[in-house]
Each structure stands twice: as structure tokens, then as C-alpha cells.
Amino acid sequence: xxxxxxxxxxxxxxxxxxxxxxxxxxxxxxxxxxxxxxxxxxxxxxxxxxxxxxxxxxxxxxxxxxxxxxxxxxxxxxxxxxxxxxxxxxxxxxxxxxxxxxxxxxxxxxxxxxxxxxxxxxxxxxxxxxxxxxxxxxxxxxxxxxxxxxxxxxxxxxxxxxxxxxxxxxxxxxxxxxxxxxxxxxxxxxxxxxxxxxxxxxxxxxxxxxxxxxxxxxxxxxxxxxxxxxxxxxxxxxxxxxxxxxxxxxxxxxxxxxxxxxxxxxxxxxxxxxxxxxxxxxxxxxxxxxxxxxxxxxxxxxxxxxxxxxxxxxxxxxxxxxxxxxxxxxxxxxxxxxxxxxxxxxxxxxxxxxxxxxxxxxxxxxxxxxxxxxxxxxxxxxxxxxxxxxxxxxxxxxxxxxxxxxxxxxxxxxxxxxxxxxxxxxxxxxxxxxxxxxxxxxxxxxxxxxxxxxxxxxxxxxxxxxxxxxxxxxxxxxxxxxxxxxxxxxxxxxxxxxxxxxxxxxxxxxxxxxxxxxxxxxxxxxxxxxxxxxxxxxxxxxxxxxxxxxxxxxxxxxxxxxxxxxxxxxxxxxxxxxxxxxxxxxxxxxxxxxxxxxxxxxxxxxxxxxxxxxxxxxxxxxxxxxxxxxxxxxxxxxxxxxxxxxxxxxxxxxxxxxxxxxxxxxxxxxxxxxxxxxxxxxxxxxxxxxxxxxxxxxxxxxxxxxxxxxxxxxxxxxxxxxxxxxxxxxxxxxxxxxxxxxxxxxxxxxxxxxxxxxxxxxxxxxxxxxxxxxxxxxxxxxxxxxxxxxxxxxxxxxxxxxxxxxxxxxxxxxxxxxxxxxxxxxxxxxxxxxxxxxxxxxxxxxxxxxxxxxxxxxxxxxxxxxxxxxxxxxxxxxxxxxxxxxxxxxxxxxxxxxxxxxxxxxxxxxxxxxxxxxxxxxxxxxxxxxxxxxxxxxxxxxxxxxxxxxxxxxxxxxxxxxxxxxxxxxxxxxxxxxxxxxxxxxxxxxx
Numbered sequence: 007x008x009x010x011x012x013x014x015x016x017x018x019x020x021x022x023x024x025x026x027x028x029x030x031x032x033x034x035x036x037x038x039x040x041x042x043x044x045x046x047x048x049x050x051x052x053x054x055x056x057x058x059x060x061x062x063x064x065x066x067x068x069x070x071x072x073x074x075x076x077x078x079x080x081x082x083x084x085x086x087x088x089x090x091x092x093x094x095x096x097x098x099x100x101x102x103x104x105x106x107x108x109x110x111x112x113x114x115x116x117x118x119x120x121x122x123x124x125x126x127x128x129x130x131x132x133x134x135x136x137x138x139x140x141x142x143x144x145x146x147x148x149x150x151x152x153x154x155x156x157x158x159x160x161x162x163x164x165x166x167x168x169x170x171x172x173x174x175x176x177x178x179x180x181x182x183x184x185x186x187x188x189x190x191x192x193x194x195x196x197x198x199x200x201x202x203x204x205x206x207x208x209x210x211x212x213x214x215x216x217x218x219x220x221x222x223x224x225x226x227x228x229x230x231x232x233x234x235x236x237x238x239x240x241x242x243x244x245x246x247x248x249x250x251x252x253x254x255x256x257x258x259x260x261x262x263x264x265x266x267x268x269x270x271x272x273x274x275x276x277x278x279x280x281x282x283x284x285x286x287x288x289x290x291x292x293x294x295x296x297x298x299x300x301x302x303x304x305x306x307x308x309x310x311x312x313x314x315x316x317x318x319x320x321x322x323x324x325x326x327x328x329x330x331x332x333x334x335x336x337x338x339x340x341x342x343x344x345x346x347x348x349x350x351x352x353x354x355x356x357x358x359x360x361x362x363x364x365x366x367x368x369x370x371x372x373x374x375x376x377x378x379x380x381x382x383x384x385x386x387x388x389x390x391x392x393x394x395x396x397x398x399x400x401x402x403x404x405x406x407x408x409x410x411x412x413x414x415x416x417x418x419x420x421x422x423x424x425x426x427x428x429x430x431x432x433x434x435x436x437x438x439x440x441x442x443x444x445x446x447x448x449x450x451x452x453x454x455x456x457x458x459x460x461x462x463x464x465x466x467x468x469x470x471x472x473x474x475x476x477x478x479x480x481x482x483x484x485x486x487x488x489x490x491x492x493x494x495x496x497x498x499x500x501x502x503x504x505x506x507x508x509x510x511x512x513x514x515x516x517x518x519x520x521x522x523x524x525x526x527x528x529x530x531x532x533x534x535x536x537x538x539x540x541x542x543x544x545x546x547x548x549x550x551x552x553x554x555x556x557x558x559x560x561x562x563x564x565x566x567x568x569x570x571x572x573x574x575x576x577x578x579x580x581x582x583x584x585x586x587x588x589x590x591x592x593x594x595x596x597x598x599x600x601x602x603x604x605x606x607x608x609x610x611x612x613x614x615x616x617x618x619x620x621x622x623x624x625x626x627x628x629x630x631x632x633x634x635x636x637x638x639x640x641x642x643x644x645x646x647x648x649x650x651x652x653x654x655x656x657x658x659x660x661x662x663x664x665x666x667x668x669x670x671x672x673x674x675x676x677x678x679x680x681x682x683x684x685x686x687x688x689x690x691x692x693x694x695x696x697x698x699x700x701x702x703x704x705x706x707x708x709x710x711x712x713x714x715x716x717x718x719x720x721x722x723x724x725x726x727x728x729x730x731x732x733x734x735x736x737x738x739x740x741x742x743x744x745x746x747x748x749x750x751x752x753x754x755x756x757x758x759x760x761x762x763x764x765x766x767x768x769x770x771x772x773x774x775x776x777x778x779x780x781x782x783x784x785x786x787x788x789x790x791x792x793x794x795x796x797x798x799x800x801x802x803x804x805x806x807x808x809x810x811x812x813x814x815x816x817x818x819x820x821x822x823x824x825x826x827x828x829x830x831x832x833x834x835x836x837x838x839x840x841x842x843x844x845x846x847x848x849x850x851x852x853x854x855x856x857x858x859x860x861x862x863x864x865x866x867x868x869x870x871x872x873x874x875x876x877x878x879x880x881x882x883x884x885x886x887x888x889x890x891x892x893x894x895x896x897x898x899x900x901x902x903x904x905x906x907x908x909x910x911x912x913x914x915x916x917x918x919x920x921x922x923x924x925x926x927x928x929x930x931x932x933x934x935x936x937x938x939x940x941x942x943x944x945x946x947x948x949x950x951x952x953x954x955x956x957x958x959x960x961x962x963x964x965x966x967x968x969x970x971x972x973x974x975x976x977x978x979x980x981x982x983x984x985x986x987x988x989x990x991x992x993x994x995x996x997x
Contacts, residue, residue, distance in 0.1 A: 039111030040066040042104070048120035050155035052195030054095050060119055062088040062104055070108040077103040077114070090117065097121050127153040127191040132175075132203035138241060139179065139209050140282030141910050144809075144946040147175045147203050151191050159194045159836045163187070170813040171843055178946070182211040212239040215278050215285055217262075222292040224327065225266060226370030232261040233291065235276060243281050250274035268295035284915045298372035299325040303364060306379040310386070310417040311354045312457030318344075318351040319378060321364060329369040336363040354382045387459035388415040390423075390451060394465070401441070402472040402537030408438040409465060411451055419456040426450045437465075444471040475502035475535035479517065483547035485577050487616040489522035494529070494546060502535045524550040553577040554612035556621035557596060563662055564600060565630045565700030572596040572623075580614040600627045630700040633660040635668070637694050637706035644715040645684065646780030652681040653708060656694055664699040684712045718745035718778035722785040728792040728823045729764070730860035736761040737772060737789055745778045767793040792821040797856040799865035800840070807905065809874045809945030814842040816867075823858040840867075847873040876947035877903040879939060884954040892957065894918070894928040899939065899951075907944045914938040932959040 042064040049058075062083070064072060076083040079102030081092025090102055102117040131150035139145075150173060151161065161168055165187055166177025175189055185207060190200040216236035223231065237246065237260055248255040251272045252265035262274055271292045278285045302322035311317055321343070323330055333343040335350060337360075342351045350364055360382060365375040391412040399407060412435055413423050423430035427449060428439025437451050447467045454460040477498045484492055493516045498505070505512050508530040510519030517529055525548060532541040557572035574596055576583060585591055586609045589598045598606055606625040611618065636657040643651050655678040658665065668675050671693045673682025680692055690712070695705040721740040729735070736759040741748055748755040751773040753762025760772060768791060775784040800816035817839055820827060829835050833842045833852040842852055848871060855864040880900045887895065900923065901908065911920055916935050919926050929935055935957065940950040 038067060039113050040064050040070075040072050040106040040108050042106040042113045042115040044116045044118075046118045046120070048122070050122050050124040050157055050195070051094055051097070052124050052197075055093060057091055058094045058119070060090040060102075060117060062090065062106070062115075062117060064088060064106045066108060068108070068110070070110070073107045075105045075107070077105060079103060079117075094121055097123050122155070124157070124193065124195040124197060125154045126197040127151065127158050127193050127199045129189055129191050129199045129201040132187065132189065132201040134204045134206075136206040136208065138281075139207060140912060141942060142178050142180045143942065143948075144176050144178055145205060145207075147177075147187055147205065149173055149175055149189050149201065151189075153191070153193055155193065157194045158191050160192045162190045162192070167812070169811065170841070171811045171845055179205070179207040182207050182209045208241065210241070210280050210282055210285075213241070213244075213278070213280065213285070214238045215240075215287070217274075217276050217287045217289045220290045220292075222294060223266070224294045224296070224329075225268075226296045228266045228268060228295070230263060230265050232256065232259055232263055233274075234259070234261045237278070240278065241280055241282075245279045247277045247279075248274065249277070264291070266293045268293055279915050282912070294327075296329070296368065296370040296372060297326050299323060299330050299366040299368050299374050301364060301366045301374045301376045303362075303376040303378040306381075308381040308383060310384065310419070311357075311382045312385050313357075314353060314355060315385075315457060316351050317354050317360075317380060317382065318347075318349040319362060319364075319380065321348050321350050323348070323366045325366070325368055327368065330366050331369045332367050334365050334367065336361075357382050357384060385419065385455065385457040385459060386416050388413060388420050388453040388455050388461050390453050390461045390463050392451070392463055392465060397466065398468045398470065399441075400470045400472055402474075404441050404443070404469075406438050406440045407467070408434070408436040409449075411435065411437040411463075411465075413453045413461075415453075415455055417455065421454050421456045423451065423453045425452065441469045444469050472537035473501040473535045474537050475500040475533045475540050477505070477531060477533040477540045478542050479529060479531055479544040481545045481547075483549070484521070485549045485553075485579055486521065487579070488550065489520065491518055492521045492546065492548065493518040494544065496531060498533060500535060502533045505531065505533045507531050521546075521548040524548050549577055550616075554580065554583070554610060554619040554621050556608075556610050556623045559624050559626075561626040563628050563630060563664060563699075565702075567601040567629060569597050569599045570625065570627075572598065574610065576612050577614065577616075579616055580612045580619075582613045584611045585609065598625055600625070600629075603628050628662065630664070630698065630702060631661045632702035633658060633665060633696045633698050633704035635659075635694055635696045635704040635706050637692075637708045640709040640711075642711045642713060643684075644779070645687075645712050646715050646717070648683060648685055650681050650683045651710075651712075652676065652679045653692065653710065655679050656706065658696055658704075660696075660698055660704075662698065666697045666699045668694065668696045670694050680708075684710075687712050687714055716744035716779040717781055718743040718776040718783050720748070720774050720776040720783040720785050722772065722774055722787040724788045724790075726790040726792065726822065728821050730793070730823070732763075732765040732793065734761055734763050735789075735791070737787075739774050739785075741774075741776055743776075743778060745776045747777050749775045749777070764791045764793075767791050792823070797824070797827075797854065797863045797865060799854055799867065802867065802869065804868060805870045805872060806844075807872050807874070808844060809947075811843075811845045811873075814844060814869070816840050816842075818854060820856050821858065823860055824856045825859070826857045828855050828857075829853065842867075842869065844869070844871045847871050872905075874907070874943065874945040874947055875904050877901060877908060877941045877943050877949050879941045879949050879951045881937060881939060881951040881953040884956075886956040886958055888958045888960045889932075890960050892929045892931065894926055895955075896924050896926055897937075897955070898924050901941055903941075903943060905943065909942045909944045912940045912942070927955075929957050932957045 042062065045063060047060055062074060066072060073085050074083050074088040075085065076090065080100060081090055083090045083104060088106070092100065098121060100119045100121065103114065104117055105112050105114045129149065129151050131148055137145060151158070161170070163175055165185065166175055168175050168189065175187060177187065179185055185205040187203045187205055188200055190198055192198045214236055218233050218235065246255055248262055250264060251270065253272065253274050254263050256263045262276065264272060271290055273288060273290050275286060275288050304320060309317060321333070323333065333350065335341045337352050344351065352362065354360065360380045361377065362380060363375060363377045365373050367373040392409070408431070411430070413420065425437060428437060430437050437449070439449065441447060447469060449465040449467065450462060451465065452460055452462045477496065479494060479496050482494050496512065496515050496517055498515060507517055509527065510517050512531065517531065519527065521527065527546040527548065529544050529546060530541065532539055553576065555575035557574055572595060583591060585596055589596055589608045596608065596610065598608060600606070604627065606627065607622065608624065609620065609622045611620045638654045638656060645651070658668065658678070670680045672690060673680055680694060684690060690710040692708045692710055693705060695703060697703055719742045725737055727735050738758060739755065739760050741758065750760050752770060753760055755774065760774060764770070770789045770791060772787050772789055773784065775782060798819035800818050802816055806814070820838060827835055829840055830853045833840055840854060842850065844850065850869045850871065852867045853864055854867070855862060882899065913920060913925060914937060917925050917927055917937060925939065927935060935955045936952060937955060938950060938952050940948060942948050
């Protein structure tokens with residue numbers, strides 16, 4: 007059967023199927039080839055020699071499988087998806103002829119792709135400008151953004167937000183200064199364009215306003231004074247006022263000026279009112295005026311003085327202002343005021359009466375004067391008195407001698423007392439000196455007063471040196487055959503009174519005593535004189551012969567065969583000594599030859615005129631043997647790093663147990679083990695050597711071979727996999743070296759890969775650990791699994807409050823397999839952000855759809871935009887208020903804002919304060935007050951209202967002119983009318 011026949015049969019079956027389902031009233035669908043029409047594409051290319059893809063659009067009523075074929079043109083076409091892929095190398099038009107085929111047939115179309123070189127976007131129109139703002143509010147900077155390729159992907163700005171509908175950048179400055187506003191447009195090729203506007207914001211922050219601290223002014227006299235204030239940077243229209251006692255503001259000197267009065271404290275209020283706000287600062291100035299000083303002199307007095315000498319008068323001066331500047335007197339010659347000692351001193355040229363007038367003058371010129379009469383009489387010389395007591399002094403050591411010497415002066419002007427030696431003690435009225443040798447001393451004492459008048463006496467003394475004694479005895483020894491008297495000499499000099507000894511007797515400069523036993527005798531002697539006592543001691547050794555002392559027994563270790571020499575003791579009376587073999591005597595010593603181990607017994611015999619004496623000693627000698635060291639077997643050591651290794655303990659033998667040291671050519675010895683740190687992989691010949699105290703040596707050697715042990719290194723990095731469905735993924739891991747095992751927390755490791763099953767999308771943290779002889783190496787990586795199609799829409803609130811028309815921008819997430827993303831109008835997509843223009847309040851429904859090889863996924867965004875409404879303020883109608891005097895008044899007002907986003911309330915300067923829904927004013931005077939209150943919300947929307955309050959002063963009731971007596975004649979009771987007078991005020995009433 008032909009293909010046409012098959013198609014026809016298939017067509018009949020389809021008609022029958024449709025007829026059965028839909029009945030006679032159904033409209034049948036005729037089979038037809040896929041419908042592909044000519045298509046034209048265009049794009050601005052970022053760069054050439056890159057791959058470009060074009061989707062051929064085709065429709066087919068039956069949804070049969072379609073096969074695509076590229077008949078002519080560059081590149082290739084995917085036969086299943088209909089995507090043309092080719093490399094774009096030049097601008098111009100690329101033409102492709104493609105066919106689309108299914109079971110019903112084939113259609114052909116021409117596809118064109120118009121390529122142009124991408125152009126940069128253009129940002130212009132931003133102008134520098136200046137604003138004066140009372141409070142933070144929105145500033146609008148117009149911006150013109152264009153792109154000939156219409157492929158702007160992102161608009162960025164460094165401040166505020168960008169209103170794409172009105173092409174304006176809006177920002178709210180919160181402080182004064184320069185704001186550099188930069189707007190940058192970036193297209194899909196990364197080309198950028200920027201424009202900058204420098205916006206200068208002025209407000210009250212630039213105002214510098216300060217007043218002096220509270221201060222006290224000291225003045226000599228009243229007058230006008232200037233106190234500078236800090237006042238600069240004020241905006242145009244600023245008013246400054248000053249309130250205080252006799253106070254005003256001088257703009258030329260930028261100072262507060264006031265006329266001073268003594269003893270007042272002036273509270274000064276300085277007010278600065280800018281177009282936006284009112285600032286007030288208060289400081290006080292206390293005025294203290296100068297007071298004249300006070301001076302007080304002593305009563306008239308008489309004093310003695312040297313001719314041409316100085317006389318000082320105590321002066322009492324006080325000044326509550328502490329500003330005395332000078333002190334003057336009526337005496338012009340030699341007058342001096344000493345402020346430290348508070349005295350005035352003058353020179354008395356003659357004897358007689360001096361009238362001294364002293365005046366104290368302060369810094370302001372105020373003064374005070376006092377007078378004192380001083381009678382000056384002649385000076386009287388001082389007088390020295392001395393009654394001789396002792397004229398002879400004997401001293402063992404020359405020390406200070408003090409003599410009673412009296413000095414008097416009826417004028418009480420004694421200056422000093424001196425002598426040719428020594429000094430005068432004014433407290434004890436004594437003259438003291440220290441002699442340095444024996445002999446005759448003539449001491450001259452002189453007393454001098456302040457006028458130079460003096461008195462003098464001479465004192466003669468004799469000084470003699472006392473007697474001293476010196477004594478010495480020395481140690482001695484004696485050899486005797488039996489008890490006898492022994493005498494030792496005594497060296498004694500000087501004049502002495504007596505001599506004491508503890509043993510025997512002292513005579514003829516000797517101490518003699520009876521020695522009846524051998525031993526040591528201690529002799530003590532002490533001589534006594536006028537100035538001292540002198541002791542001395544000696545030890546006398548007495549030996550009774552015959553006497554022989556052998557050496558001590560000896561137990562010794564010898565390094566080799568030798569002859570030992572021993573010292574012995576014997577009396578000088580001994581004639582000869584004999585020793586037993588093998589010992590012999592030589593040079594006053596006993597010599598014992600040692601050639602083998604053993605005990606040597608030696609006997610010594612002494613012969614003298616006093617008889618025979620005998621003694622013995624022994625020598626136990628051992629001759630040294632060399633030590634023995636056994637190191638052990640050679641060994642191989644596997645090292646992971648070059649660190650210290652310790653060998654097996656070695657064995658050390660030594661018969662005499664006299665090991666001195668053990669050393670090695672590598673490392674050190676630690677507890678009978680050699681420990682060292684190898685630095686390369688090789689053989690080490692380790693030699694251990696033992697030395698004993700005699701220098702004998704024992705040694706052994708071990709060959710140590712170091713080889714490198716096994717290491718492992720595991721490396722991994724984060725990865726991402728996109729899957730259409732759950733399944734197994736294999737993640738590459740780099741494992742190097744020789745290892746024992748590799749352990750993973752997901753799946754299993756084999757041949758450089760970790761494979762595991764995934765059933766849900768997410769991030770899997772993979773831990774891989776390799777174990778080797780020398781180390782454990784591990785790594786951790788986050789493997790992100792995406793199961794497509796993945797479209798994560800933004801989570802946004804259903805109701806969005808907006809200050810005005812704007813473009814909402816939200817981020818969304820898509821997987822790597824997503825080919826394209828579309829959004830329903832009016833929204834549009836740039837990158838992974840959706841832009842939703844909002845021009846009015848109301849609901850906006852937007853759908854985001856992602857297309858990938860895994861399918862299609864979409865989500866809906868339902869936004870209810872609520873635009874800001876301006877606030878409303880109402881102050882009420884204009885009113886009149888009558889008062890006897892001005893007081894603080896309270897007025898209510900109404901503020902409404904359906905958005906409940908009031909930001910601030912600003913009042914005119916005549917409003918003192920606002921509390922809740924009330925404002926308070928205290929008018930300076932009666933008259934008209936225009937009240938303006940402005941309310942701002944956070945979006946900068948504003949409303950103002952004005953009310954006029956007229957304050958009327960109530961007066962006392964008055965009649966002008968007051969009517970005099972009125973005379974009228976009436977025949978019967980009637981009303982009398984009095985005219986031509988005025989009653990004030992209007993609200994006064996008549997009784």
C-alpha cells in the first residue's frame with residue numbers, strides 16, 4: 007500500500023473517531039501538514055563569533071511529532087525542537103530556509119535574522135540645582151534615558167529611587183550639603199552610560215548660633231559693654247532679636263550690647279527666627295563694680311636703728327576685689343613695699359621722729375591712706391658673759407666640748423655669734439667645739455648685732471690624751487715525754503692597770519701553767535688601761551711521746567695498677583719508723599704498690615727515746631674493667647614526616663658500676679634509648695658509646711633505614727546539577743595518594759566519583775573522608791540539586807502602599823535549564839528581576855512563565871496597590887478674643903490622614919507649641935495673629951490651613967463726656983432722655 011493510502015486510511019479513522027465522540031453536531035478537524043510561515047527576527051549583537059539560536063515557530067492541529075530540516079543557511083537546526091544554531095560573525099541579514107514535516111506532509115518557510123551592532127544606552131538631562139528645605143522631603147531630578155537597541159537591562163542609582171514612568175529620580179535628603187546623584191543605565195551587553203547631578207541642600211543645619219556662657223563682669227565704672235555671640239550661616243530672611251535689661255543686638259559687631267548697672271544679674275534672651283524655625287538661647291551676665299581698698303598701720307611706736315639702717319613697718323591691706331596694683335608713701339627716699347611680707351621699709355638717715363603716710367591704690371584707681379609716727383633712737387651693742395668652770399679636759403677619743411656662754415642684746419637685733427673654732431648654739435646658750443689633738447686651745451667668741459656693733463671674749467683650755475694598752479699571745483705546740491710546766495711569751499705594750507689570765511699565772515711578760523695530760527689548752531688574757539681593755543687568746547697543743555698515727559683505711563677503685571702514697575703523723579722525738587711489706591717509706595709517706603685486686607694489711611712501728619708505738623691500716627683495692635654496651639638489631643622506620651624517632655632501649659653492663667656518660671652520633675640519649683630526627687629518607691649508622699669514670703669505652707652500632715609512609719589527599723568543590731526528574735547523580739571527587747578507605751555520608755565512592763540518589767531538589771552537603779597510614783584528609787562541598795522546571799516567584803504582600811506612580815522590582819529564581827522567561831503585560835523581565843509599572847491604585851495580575859527542556863512552569867502575582875493620599879488640616883474659622891491682658895491661649899485643630907502616615911507638623915513662628923490636637927500661643931500684644939500650620943506625611947504630601955485670631959483688649963467702663971446735672975420739668979411720671987455721650991467699651995452695660 008502506498009504512503010498516500012496509509013495517510014488516507016488514517017484520515018478516515020480520525021474522522022470516524024471524532025464523529026463518534028462529538029456526534030453529528032461536531033465540527034471535524036481535517037488533517038494537514040504542520041503550519042510554518044516566514045519569520046523575521048532582529049537583534050543587537052554584543053559581540054561576534056558567538057553562537058546564536060533562533061526558535062522556528064510552527065503550529066499543528068493534530069500535535070503530531072514534527073521533524074525540522076535546514077535546507078539552506080548557516081549553522082544547524084535541531085530536528086526535534088526546531089532551534090537554529092549558528093555563529094554570528096557580521097552585521098546584516100542571515101537567511102535560512104527550513105522545512106517542518108509530520109505524517110500529513112511538509113511545509114517550508116524562510117527565516118531571516120537581522121543583526122546590528124549593539125549601541126550603548128544614553129543617560130542625559132540631569133541638571134545641578136539647589137533647594138532650601140525646612141524638613142526632609144522628596145526632591146525630584148529629571149532624567150532622560152534612551153537606547154536605540156531597546157535592550158536596557160538595568161537602571162541603577164546611588165540614592166533614592168527611580169520612577170521609570172515619569173523618568174525622574176526621587177530622593178529625600180535628611181541633611182544639608184552636596185548630594186551627588188548618579189544614574190547609570192546598563193544594557194544586556196553590559197554597555198553603560200551615566201549622568202550626574204550635583205544637588206545642594208540648604209537648611210537650618212548650616213546655621214551656627216550660640217551665646218556666651220553665664221559670666222560675671224568686673225567693672226571699674228558703669229558703661230556700655232559688648233558680648234560677642236556666634237551667629238553665621240543664617241538663610242535670607244532670618245531675624246535676630248535680644249531681650250534683657252538695657253540690652254540690644256549690634257549687627258556690625260555681631261554682639262549683644264547692654265548698659266551696665268552695679269550689682270545686677272541680667273538674663274539675656276537671644277532669639278533667631280529663620281524662615282523655617284525659631285531658636286532661642288539664654289545666658290546671664292552678673293555685674294560687679296569695683297570697691298576701694300582698705301589699709302591699716304600699727305599705732306605710733308619707738309625703735310632703735312643703725313645710723314643709715316632700714317626700718318620696716320607692718321602694713322595691713324585688704325581689698326574684696328583683690329586688685330591692689332601699687333602701694334605708695336610720702337617718703338621718697340629708700341621706700342620699699344614688700345608684698346610677700348606685707349611691710350614697708352625705709353632708711354633712717356638720722357635719729358628722730360618720722361611721720362610715714364602709706365596709700366594703697368587698686369587697678370581702678372580707688373585708694374585708701376593711713377599714717378604712723380615712728381620714733382628712731384640709737385642702737386646698743388650686744389654683751390657676752392662667761393664664768394670659767396673647767397679648763398682641763400682628758401679624752402680617750404676627741405669629742406665635742408660645749409661651754410656655757412651667755413649673749414644678750416637690749417635692742418633685740420643680735421645678728422650672729424661666731425668663734426675662731428666651733429659654733430654657738432642659740433638654743434642652749436653654749437659655745438661648742440671638737441678638739442682634733444691634745445694641747446692648749448685659745449677660743450675667741452664674738453657677738454655682732456645688725457648694726458655691726460660687737461662684744462668679744464677669750465677662753466683658754468687644755469686637752470690631754472688618756473692611756474691605752476695592747477696585748478697579744480700566739481698559738482704553740484709542745485712534745486714532751488711526761489707532765490711538766492710550760493710557759494708561753496706575752497706581747498704587751500702601753501700603760502696598764504691590771505692583767506687577768508684564765509690558766510696559770512702572768513709574770514715577766516709570760517703565762518706559765520702545768521701540762522699533765524696530752525691535748526689542747528686554751529689560754530685567755532685581758533689587760534685593762536684608762537681608755538680601754540684588750541683581750542687575747544691562744545691554743546697550746548701538748549703531745550706526750552712516743553706517738554705514731556697511721557693513715558685511715560681505704561676502699562678504692564683504681565683505673566689501673568699503681569702505687570698509692572699515704573701521709574702519716576709522728577712525734578718529732580721519734581728516731582725511726584718501719585712498715586710491713588709490700589709497703590715502704592719514701593719522702594715522709596707510706597707507699598703501697600697495687601697490682602691485683604685484694605686487701606693489703608700494713609703495720610707501722612715507731613722508735614723513740616720515750617719508747618715504741620705501733621699502728622696498722624688496710625687498703626681494699628679493685629682495678630677497673632671496661633663497660634659493655636649492646637645496641638640491638640638494625641631496623642626500618644616508616645615516617646609520615648621528619649619528626650623525632652626513638653630506637654629500642656640498649657643494654658649497658660659495667661662490673662664496677664662507674665659509668666660516666668653515654669653518647670651517640672645522632673640525637674640524644676633518653677632513658678636508655680637513642681632519639682633523633684631524620685631529615686632525609688636514607689640509612690643512618692647510629693653509634694652508641696659508653697664511657698666509665700676511668701675513660702674505658704664500650705660501643706655498638708645500629709643501622710636505621712627511613713622510608714616514606716602512605717598519604718592521601720581529598721579535594722572537592724561546590725557543584726550544581728539540574729535534573730528534570732529525580733534520579734542518581736555522580737559527583738567528581740579528587741582523591742590522590744595511597745589510601746586505606748574513602749568514606750562518604752551520601753551514596754558511595756568509586757573510581758573518582760561519589761554517586762547517590764536524589765528525590766528532592768535542594769542542597770546536599772557532601773562529606774568525603776580519606777584514611778591513609780599518615781593522615782586523614784577530608785573535604786566538604788555543597789551540591790545543589792535542581793529538578794526543573796524551577797520557578798521561584800517572589801513572596802510579596804497582597805497590599806502595597808505607594809507614595810505615587812512607580813515601578814515595583816522583585817527578584818525571582820529560575821533553574822539553569824530554563825531557556826526563557828516571560829511575563830504578562832504591563833510587567834517586563836530584565837535578568838532575574840520582574841519590573842511591574844504601577845500608575846494608579848488598584849489590582850494588577852501578573853503571570854511569570856518559565857520555559858525549559860523539562861516543561862513549562864508559571865506563577866501568578868496579585869498586587870493591590872494603594873496610593874498615598876494627602877493629609878488634611880483644618881484650623882477653624884477666624885475668631886476674635888477679648889482679654890484684659892495677654893495670656894497663653896489654647897486652640898483646637900483637626901488633622902486627618904487616611905493613610906495614617908503623618909511625618910511632621912510645622913507651624914508659623916507665632917505658635918509657641920503644639921500638643922496633640924491643640925496649639926498654644928501667647929501674643930506679645932493685642933492685635934491680629936495669622937496662624938499657619940502645615941502638615942507633611944512620609945511621602946512628602948502636604949496640606950496647610952490659615953486662621954486669623956484677633957485679640958481685643960478689654961478696657962474699664964467709661965463715659966465721655968460724663969453728663970452733668972440735667973434739669974427738666976415733668977407734669978407726671980415720665981422718661982427723661984440724656985444724650986451726647988459715649989459709653990466704652992462696646993460690651994459695657996449701664997445700671
